Amino acid sequence: MVSLAALTTAALVLASCGGDDDEGATPTSTTVAVTVAPVTTLAAPTTTAAPTTTTSVPLVTEGAKLIVANASGINGAAGRMTDALAIAGYSTGTAANHSGGQLDVSIVYYDPSNPAAQAVANSIRISLGGGAIQVLEMGVPAPVDTGEVGDASIVVAMGNDIADKSLAELQGLVASTDATDTTAASDG
Secondary structure: OOOHHHHHHHHHHHHHHOOOOOOOOOOOOOOOOOOOOOOOOOOOOOOOOOOOOOOOOOOOOOOOEEEEEEOOOOOOHHHHHHHHHHHOOOEEOOOEEEOOOOOOOOEEEEOOOOOOHHHHHHHHHHHOOOOOOEEEEOOOOOOEOOOOOOOOOEEEEEOOOOOOOOHHHHOOOOOOOOOOOOOOOOOO
16 A cells, blocks of 8 residues: 555656656656555454443342332232232231322332341332432421331332332343233123
8 A cells, every 4th residue: 555645746757757848858857765564454343342240239138018008009019019029028018008099100218217228228229129219308297198107117119100010020030910800891
């Protein structure tokens, strides 16, 4: 491969040799030494993607009792979620209803006076799949229909986003299955 400088120099040499032919003029020539260095083509740097690693965070399941408050439109879903969280190792109380009506996205409330409650609440959020679920301090009264949570220091306001889904579905470990009504409608 010839460099641009070598081509320019060669063009100057040719131009100086050509020119107008005047009658009787002595042709002149110019000698130019041209050094052409070998061209080295550099390969594009190769990049290697860092391996994907999954870091498991240990869940804190002890130190705070939770209540699941139904904030979805599905009757009995809070009781089923309470059972699932108990199987996962959390200390649970009796399911209740949320005082603020239905929620599209669940909220995990914790009592800041319990030193372990926030860590357990964050672990519950992870167990529920994370996403848009927020972990917030619980106010007074507690966000349950009675306003009281007894010895619980966490309220899971279970919204439509997690109602009647397994923890495995919420964590993306299994495909979600929609519950469909298989009963036949009567024409009566």
